[in-house]
Amino acid sequence: MTHPAQPKASHFVNGAYVEDTAGTPIPVIYAATGEEIARVYAATPAIVEQALASAQAAQKIWARMTGTERGRVLRRAADIMRERNHDLSVLETYDTGKPLQETLVADATSGADALEYFGGLAASLTGEHIPLGEDWVYTIREPLGLCVGIGAWNYPTQIACWKGAPALACGNSMVFKPSETTPLCALKVAEILHEAGAPAGLYNVIQGMGEVGGALVTDPRVDKVSLTGSVPTGKKVYAAAAAGMKHVTMELGGKSPMLVFDDADIESAISGAINGNFYSSGQVCSNGTRVFVQKGIKEKFLTRLAERTATAKLGDPMDESVNFGPMVTENQMNIVLGYIETGKAEGARLICGGARAEMDGYYVQPTVFADVTDDMTIAREEIFGPVMCVLDFDTEAEAIARANDTEFGLSAGVFTKDFTRAHRVIGQLEAGSCFINSYNDAPVEAPFGGVKASGVGRENSKEALKHFSQVKSVYVRMGDCEAAF
Numbered sequence: 366m367t368h369p370a371q372p373k374a375s376h377f378v379n380g381a382y383v384e385d386t387a388g389t390p391i392p393v394i395y396a397a398t399g400e401e402i403a404r405v406y407a408a409t410p411a412i413v414e415q416a417l418a419s420a421q422a423a424q425k426i427w428a429r430m431t432g433t434e435r436g437r438v439l440r441r442a443a444d445i446m447r448e449r450n451h452d453l454s455v456l457e458t459y460d461t462g463k464p465l466q467e468t469l470v471a472d473a474t475s476g477a478d479a480l481e482y483f484g485g486l487a488a489s490l491t492g493e494h495i496p497l498g499e500d501w502v503y504t505i506r507e508p509l510g511l512c513v514g515i516g517a518w519n520y521p522t523q524i525a526c527w528k529g530a531p532a533l534a535c536g537n538s539m540v541f542k543p544s545e546t547t548p549l550c551a552l553k554v555a556e557i558l559h560e561a562g563a564p565a566g567l568y569n570v571i572q573g574m575g576e577v578g579g580a581l582v583t584d585p586r587v588d589k590v591s592l593t594g595s596v597p598t599g600k601k602v603y604a605a606a607a608a609g610m611k612h613v614t615m616e617l618g619g620k621s622p623m624l625v626f627d628d629a630d631i632e633s634a635i636s637g638a639i640n641g642n643f644y645s646s647g648q649v650c651s652n653g654t655r656v657f658v659q660k661g662i663k664e665k666f667l668t669r670l671a672e673r674t675a676t677a678k679l680g681d682p683m684d685e686s687v688n689f690g691p692m693v694t695e696n697q698m699n700i701v702l703g704y705i706e707t708g709k710a711e712g713a714r715l716i717c718g719g720a721r722a723e724m725d726g727y728y729v730q731p732t733v734f735a736d737v738t739d740d741m742t743i744a745r746e747e748i749f750g751p752v753m754c755v756l757d758f759d760t761e762a763e764a765i766a767r768a769n770d771t772e773f774g775l776s777a778g779v780f781t782k783d784f785t786r787a788h789r790v791i792g793q794l795e796a797g798s799c800f801i802n803s804y805n806d807a808p809v810e811a812p813f814g815g816v817k818a819s820g821v822g823r824e825n826s827k828e829a830l831k832h833f834s835q836v837k838s839v840y841v842r843m844g845d846c847e848a849a850f
């Protein structure tokens with residue numbers, strides 16, 4: 366019998382599911398069991414062509430509609446996503462292995478928030494009137510045209526919506542390529558947008574590995590590329606886009622710091638550290654994986670952290686009481702286990718976890734290392750798994766300097782009861798998305814993105830609209846036009 370996760374076909378192009386089994390097969394493995402639950406095929410050049418051609422044609426129709434009409438389609442799509450949240454969450458769990466307890470509240474729901482928010486803003490995209498004596502200039506905010514979205518595997522529904530919603534609100538079309546690891550959820554986003562009234566071809570989803578992504582990024586019809594992925598992939602995609610002078614948004618990796626001062630509420634800071642390291646089993650780009658704890662509270666912090674981490678419930682992700690799932694793939698599990706061994710070998714003190722969990726599926730125990738030093742591999746490289754590094758510090762100035770000593774700059778957090786210090790410290794941290802006495806909140810209303818190697822551009826909020834539109838400036842002369850000869 367076909368598994369319920371198996372999609373009708375591999376791609377959603379020009380308003381319909383389409384199949385081409387000549388493409389490379391991509392098995393979908395359920396991370397909690399290791400079973401193959403579905404199979405899709407990478408897009409062949411013929412599918413890539415259909416996707417680009419239909420998106421280019423649909424964009425012309427879509428851009429002629431009013432912002433109010435476009436917004437209505439997005440808001441209808443948001444309503445459909447919310448009505449189907451349970452089924453979409455189950456699919457997200459099959460695609461990624463993340464516990465249903467999380468997917469019910471963090472995936473289709475945040476995708477729906479993006480569709481609703483940008484649907485609401487679509488009608489308010491206007492230009493300016495700039496008076497110049499008798500003459501004047503007016504500006505028109507125009508769409509870029511055809512946009513490509515390329516997603517990572519950790520939030521397949523959310524990424525498809527975070528890119529698609531602002532792109533469509535501005536009058537663009539999109540061809541979205543999910544990660545080959547999690548190909549299922551974006552198809553549902555395309556199906557729902559179509560059902561909500563988006564013209565056929567406006568939002569296409571095609572499968573494939575880096576090769577398909579590469580074909581999209583280099584196509585001359587494409588005006589913009591928005592990638593969520595690792596820094597090495599980001600560098601490649603950015604370079605390829607630059608060759609065609611295309612706009613880019615890059616949402617890349619991180620090794621973000623969380624600073625816990627002596628005066629912090631310890632239980633609250635530990636909650637922040639748990640959310641910022643163990644949610645989605647640590648597979649979150651903005652995670653605060655370097656937890657700097659001031660020396661006065663270090664041992665108390667570690668004792669309570671170990672006690673609370675021991676209560677994490679690993680198990681069947683479909684059981685709603687389970688709050689800690691497997692790594693997305695066997696390969697990712699092995700990468701994480703490799704980093705854990707490196708941490709032990711480099712002399713970090715293992716507080717808890719430190720091994721694969723004894724059960725089926727790709728589970729790694731939530732792991733905490735203490736006495737981590739700045740030069741250790743586990744403190745420098747993005748692990749993308751449930752491995753928290755606790756480092757200790759004496760002074761505020763020292764903590765800030767060490768927090769900033771990284772190529773990354775995605776997120777940063779501060780836990781303290783002294784609000785003057787909180788704002789002073791946050792002001793000096795080199796990161797795009799920051800938190801005070803909290804960690805990893807990502808409401809659609811707030812800009813999200815990184816500085817330094819962590820990215821270019823911002824997703825969510827009104828900022829995202831700037832990255833999916835361009836301004837035309839029109840000078841209007843009211844008198845005669847004069848020339849020197």
Ligand code: NDP
Pocket residue numbers: 515516517518519542543544545546573574575576577578579582592593594595596597598599601602615616617618619649650651747749775815819820
């Ligand atoms: P990758 O960088 O491996 O891949 C990202 C996407 O790019 C995938 O769809 C991949 O396809 C595609 N791709 C790979 N090579 C190319 C290429 N040459 N041209 C075009 N597309 C290409 O990231 P992962 O999927 O492994 O995701 C994990 C990474 O993503 C982590 O480093 C994490 O920090 C980052 N991330 C960043 C976020 C942010 O918002 N800042 C959010 C979530 C994750 P395929 O996988 O099919 O090869």
